[in-house]
Amino acid sequence: MTSTSLGNLSLDFSSPHTIAYFNFTPVFQWKQLDYEPSFAPGSTQILEDETFNTESLDPRFMAVYGEMILLSLYKHHISIPASLVSLPTSSASSEPPKLTPFPSREMNKPGICNYIEEAKGLQVDAHGRLWVLDNGSENCNAKIWTIELISKKRTKLIHRFTFHGSIHDLALDETPEGTFAYITGLGQHHIVVFSFERKKTWMVYTPGIGPYSIAMSPKESRELYLSFLNRLYSIPVAELCNGTGTANPKLIGEWSAEPYSMLMDNQGILVATVLEQNYIIFWDTSKPFEEQRIYEDAGLTSARPFTLAKDQNGTLWRFMLKIKGEPKYLLSKFKFRAKSFKVSSGKFPLIPFRLTTFLSQKNIFLFVFRANQRALFIHALLFKLTNQLQPRLLAFQFFSSKISLIVIHPN
Structure with a gap:
């Protein structure tokens, strides 16, 4: 690979279709994802799973804690061994790791209401608990799980909703008064609020706005950001926690496309992945609304090619899906900084630049x-x-x- 950088812009000359505005560090790449084999108790015999097409494995949500990566997989109407899986953040092996059902294969049982059926949005709180939205199934209501990541010994079903399906993503709000989860669904003109201490939910209606992707601001500002179509809104969390039943989100601006996931770092940088597009965007919320790009790849054709998460150190992790070519799946990371390379004035300076010998003189x-x-x-x-x-x-x-x-x- 031949590359160079210009400010925060990184250019990969071995792939003229790819532009990284920041320096991503490759972690793993796979031609195909697969699960770790499961063995019968007390034997070396591998248990056979129900037949499924590994090419259909599609990561949708991700969380990172310590040396562990958690992924929820979209099932594409097929049966898979587990929709919630884990990976290590590094490996001494030359081969990329396989997916490990999390917290165990036995806890992932689609169609059985007391087990994890279809994992969706993932978040890790300050106590090292993984929060898992579970979409449920045709006969089982949606629910919320918490899993203690340090020991994996305590997996709790903390709430069952009164509905099944249509659940999408969540943002956590940890306050001195308690921990709240704000939850969005597909085609729903409301936000579901869940109080961890009271084990209670209520709906806050957002007339005319169907929140889909969602992100929580740093603690000092306490704003909830949400996207509906390509429009970005914000709501003070006080309007969600006071139980009034209705909120009026404030329009911030319009993205270039419709986000399907968002996250916020500790510096107030809002990052979004967008539907049917091959790029990742962000906005520095301390400044007037202005969309900028982190990365784009003209070779990506998936409707949702990126899955993002941040860890406790502020590192952004990116899982990327390629429909065509190999490797099909790529995991990488970078340390996000607010500054970006852009041209803001009418005068364009000459920039000292020297390319490597990869380029011929023609x-x-x-x-x-x-x-x-x-x-x-x-x-x-x-x-x-x-x-x-x-x-x-x-x-x-x-x-x-x-x-x-x-x-x-x-x-």
């Missing part, structure tokens, strides 16, 4: 900076030049079309 890279809803997107294209051109750096702009071009020829 090749240049053309970087296109396009202003669209105040976000700057970068596309790398490889162009052939004739031998008459001398190696040099050119910079020019077209203000009428809001496109800025830098042509970089290797020295």
Whole structure:
């Protein structure tokens, strides 16, 4: 792989379709995901699982705690051994790890109401408890589980909802008055609030707005962010916890596409993955709304190609699904920082830059900076030049079309 960086922008020249605005560190990659084998008690005989297509395994939600990664898998209407699984954050083996049903294979039993049936949103609280939304099944209501990650000895079914299906994601709000979970569903114009101490739920209606993706702000501001279609809203959590029954979310701005998941870091950086798109976006909530990009890959065609989580150290973890090509699944991480590379003024400076010898003297890279809803997107294209051109750096702009071009020829 040949790459270089420009500020916080990382460019991978071995794959001209991929642009990472921050430096991602690869962790694992898989041609295919599979489960760890299960053995009969007291023997080395592998228990046979019901036949399923491993190509259909689709990570949707992720949480990270210590040296453990937790994933919930979308089932695509097939039977799989477990919808909640774990992976290590590192391995001494040259082979990527297999999926381990969590907390055990025995606790994952679709269609049986007292077991984990279809895991959805995941969060880890300050006490090291994993919160798991369980969509239930046709005959079983949705529910919430907590699992103590340090020992895995205490798996509790802490609440059953009065409905089944349509549950999606949650955000945790840990306060001196108690811990609250704010829960969204598909096509529901309300937020479900769950009080951990009281083991009680209530609904807060959001007229005209069907919250889907959700994220909690840092503790000092105590705002809940939610997205409906491509619009971003916020609600003071006081409106959710006082039991009034109705809230009026404030419109913040419009994303370039519809988020299917969001998360917030401790510095107030809101990160989102968006439907039917091949990029990840973010907004620094301490500043006026402005969408920016962390990463994009033109080779991604999945409707939900990214699954994100943050750990206790502020590291962002990214699980990526590729429909075409290999590896199909990639796990990587990076330390998020609020600063990003962008052009904010009309004058475009010449930037000292030197490419590696990967490029021949007949090749240049053309970087296109396009202003669209105040976000700057970068596309790398490889162009052939004739031998008459001398190696040099050119910079020019077209203000009428809001496109800025830098042509970089290797020295």
